Amino acid sequence: MRKLRRNHRIGALMNILTERPNHIFTYNYFTERFNAAKSTISEDIVIAKELVEELDLGCIETISGAAGGVKFVPKMSKERTKEFLVELSDKFKEKDRLLTGGFIYMTDILYSPNIANCIGKVFASKFLTEEIDYVVTVETKGIPISMMTAQALDVPLVIIRRNARVTEGPTVSINYVTGSTKKIQTMSLSRRAIKEGSKVLVVDDFMKAGGTAKGIQDMMKEFKADVAGIGVLIATEEPKKKLVDNYISLLTLKGIDEEKQEIYIEPNLDILEG
Template sequence: MPLTFFAERYDSAKSSISEDLTILKRTFQARGTGLLETIPGAAGGTRFLPYILKEEANQVVETLINQMSSNTRYLPGGYVYMSDLLGNPATLRQIGRIFATQYLNQDVDAVMTIATKGVPIAQSVADFLNVPFVIVRHDTEITEGSTVNVNYVSGSSTRIEKMSLSKRSLKPDSNVLIVDDYMRGGGTIGGMMSMVDEFDANLIGVGVVAESTAPGGRAVKDYTSLMRVDAENDTVISKPGNYLEKIFN
């Protein structure tokens, strides 16, 4: 946002706007709302980079864990119902802020996820990073045009599955951040990593809201999770994921 925008809107000199921004900057930083960056020069201006402090992130995750640790969420086969959490705009905003904080200083060009429940996570993270998001699908839909298709082994079931992404959705050499709601065996995330390769793009990182504690070799080695969820015998127990060491280290 160039300074002239504010100068015109508020009918003030650029120097007074600049002073006001300094005050805003200090306030945002002190409250952990975000970073207000001033880019100097004729084409310069300001850029707001939202972030979250460790203490607030801990509170967010603690609230998530309390909401998740309910046996009424248990579903047959060791699955967990969390559509209500992923349909709550306030919760999504907080999750988006946490992942955006991790990649604040990295050059992310696009956020990638897989339909359906990953979409709200991707949208929220993309909103805070101010970059587009792209949706990989299990089916090929006519409204996507030509697609690139990838086969992958579903980690939890060792079935071969297919995923597809519209050819026009990603430019080569894009820096891609993968996010999803839940990781079990990691097969789906692994499939998205192959997809990033197929587009000659670069993987920047992987973030999941919840990872399952179910045993089994996991295809994905490096990722950030907010929660670890143990769902067995009609019981759901949730604990903090590895986000502290990954983000606030």
Template sequence: MEKFTRNQRISAITKILIENPNKIINLNRFTEMFNAAKSTVSEDLIAIKEILLKLSLGKIETIPGAAGGVRYIGGVSEEESLRFAEELCMILKDRERIIPGNFLYVTDLMFNPDVISKAGKILASSFNNKGVNYVVTVETKGIPLAYEVAKMLGVQLVVVRRENKVTEGPTVSINYVSGSTNRIQNMTLSKRTINKGSNCIFIDDFMKAGGTALGIMNLLKEFESNLVGIGVLIDNIEMDRKLVDNYVSIIEFEGLDGEDNAILNVSKKIKM
């Protein structure tokens, strides 16, 4: 069988780990792939662990036991998080993004793979130690961001619908009050989606008063599950009263200035 150099092994192992965040990979997979001893692979992993920590690109954890192995937990450096948030603020300050009703247009960013990938890594790093089983979002704009967070945490994405769909089978539906408009709205989720006793986080693109997040919390109670965290791309801090307080965000929207320009800043709730 072909032999591989140390550099070749380290490159391949790093790629496999980063492409499978939070997934336990048995060392036997690497020993068989490279026809190498466990001690050799272990030395390779030490080198990978050191460089990832130095560059703030995440960490490698070793899980002992017969079913153990190693797993990659994603991370983002403080400098990278800050740079991304500042760049995003500059993009969103463009006056052309203000649409009738003084709303901020963000749809293009929510479907921009580069933006959503970086935002997903930043938000996911806030929940690495929460024991998350599911990432939950509400259709539709928040789905790409929630998907990236779920991917980085290595868990299932769950999408809550605004109305029942025949293809979902039996569902659980609740009414909730929008925190910004005080209107009664509905959300529904298939009974098959979430296991009882699960830990979930809610990810969305924009938070106004937090009515949707509170609705998600109440919906999860119907599944005997817990909402252990909330993450949003943009937090509208114009709202005097929030219905939830356990959340993180990347940037803050303070409204418009006298010339109708958006006022945005790096969020004080961002994980650094």
């Protein structure tokens, strides 16, 4: 490969790091990729690091030692997170989202790559220090935001199925009781999906009483996995007492007035603390 100018190398380096956040790239990877000396790459990384911090995009971390290298850690500032959550709650308040039966149309929001990406960054930022091995969700509309969270953390996404599938091989199945309707449901997960002793982050799109989240926690016990936390996009204000405790929500649904066609939903700005 021909020698690249410094500005070209830094642009390419930034692109590589941001395309795979939280993945550790060795210095040798860049020296071979750019046909440049290690000292040159080190200087490039210092410049890129300063640029990322100045633009408030996150941070570039260097790791020393034999297994060391460099990685990009995406972060959203408190100001940007607050702005995003306010914008998100405004979207959910739109009158035409209210469906018959008091349901909220969410699909277009959840399947927006840009919105899902931002949600993933917020969750990843909150659980960055937990050394997560897997992001876990259940087969539902929450898959896009779970995928973006997994990408931001550079870990696999594990999807728990409602019903066992032959393509999954041997599975573990459990019954759980939904917190709101008290109905008995079933969830299944391949025995190969998660290694014993792993630390997982549960991500879902909606929580009312927490029955599904409790079911996932029970499923993780079957794999001797530790649930480090639960992130949900929307949690209802009532019931206040959920079946799980270790969760954070980005938005709080306070109520719905079908007669007035009003959705009362607010950003949970408490997550900006800490």
